[in-house]
Amino acid sequence: MVVEDERDIARMVEYNLKKEGYRPVLVHDGFYAALTAAKEKPALILLDLMLPGLDGLEVCRRLKADQKTAHIPIIMLTAKGEESDKVLGLGLGADDYVTKPFSLKELLARVQAVLRRASRAEPAPEKLIAGEIELDAAKVEVKLKGAPLELTSKEFELLKALMAAGDRVLTREELLEKAWEMDSSLELETRTVDVHVGTLRRKLKKEGRRIITVKNYGYRFEAGR
Numbered sequence: 227m228v229v230e231d232e233r234d235i236a237r238m239v240e241y242n243l244k245k246e247g248y249r250p251v252l253v254h255d256g257f258y259a260a261l262t263a264a265k266e267k268p269a270l271i272l273l274d275l276m277l278p279g280l281d282g283l284e285v286c287r288r289l290k291a292d293q294k295t296a297h298i299p300i301i302m303l304t305a306k307g308e309e310s311d312k313v314l315g316l317g318l319g320a321d322d323y324v325t326k327p328f329s330l331k332e333l334l335a336r337v338q339a340v341l342r343r344a345s346r347a348e349p350a351p352e353k354l355i356a357g358e359i360e361l362d363a364a365k366v367e368v369k370l371k372g373a374p375l376e377l378t379s380k381e382f383e384l385l386k387a388l389m390a391a392g393d394r395v396l397t398r399e400e401l402l403e404k405a406w407e408m409d410s411s412l413e414l415e416t417r418t419v420d421v422h423v424g425t426l427r428r429k430l431k432k433e434g435r436r437i438i439t440v441k442n443y444g445y446r447f448e449a450g451r
């Protein structure tokens with residue numbers, strides 16, 4: 227979710243997030259930010275501090291005070307000279323900040339880093355269910371249409387990571403980290419992920435369509451429908 231009253235900036239950020247495979251929701255007013263966050267449950271909030279309605283710090287305070295939204299990571303967008311706001315914001319529980327004018331590359335890198343930290347902190351639920359797929363993390367077991375499905379350990383870890391991520395797109399690097407438990411800078415190539423996703427899709431038969439390729443980025447799991 228992008229909370230930004232300057233429409234040009236909001237649109238530019240939206241465009242670039244979409245290009246990276248995210249699905250941003252725009253809010254232009256501080257007052258609607260908390261309401262929209264509770265409704266949409268975004269994976270991350272980019273929050274401008276100078277906003278009409280409620281200012282960003284107050285929005286941050288409300289988001290962190292509400293159980294429904296307290297866990298959502300926040301990156302503040304601050305203007306130069308708002309040093310004290312930045313400190314206040316971090317004190318209120320914001321995860322990071324980017325100073326305007328920011329480069330999109332920097333913003334996207336921060337987004338990815340904060341999302342990665344957030345997904346590490348969240349324990350995956352033990353049972354993940356989507357359509358005819360049933361994954362039991364504790365038993366390390368997957369059932370398809372109620373029948374046990376034979377997966378390799380990598381296929382299992384990939385499926386678990388994708389299902390646990392909800393709607394979020396996972397990059398190949400993130401999937402490597404999760405399924406192989408190693409840093410993607412090591413020799414294993416990200417192409418390896420594609421190969422295993424390919425075999426996983428085939429084994430899931432019709433349900434394999436739930437694993438969506440996000441071009442130039444990674445994969446996303448479609449739990450609905």
Ligand code: CA
Binds near residue numbers: 232274276
């Ligand atoms: Ca503003």
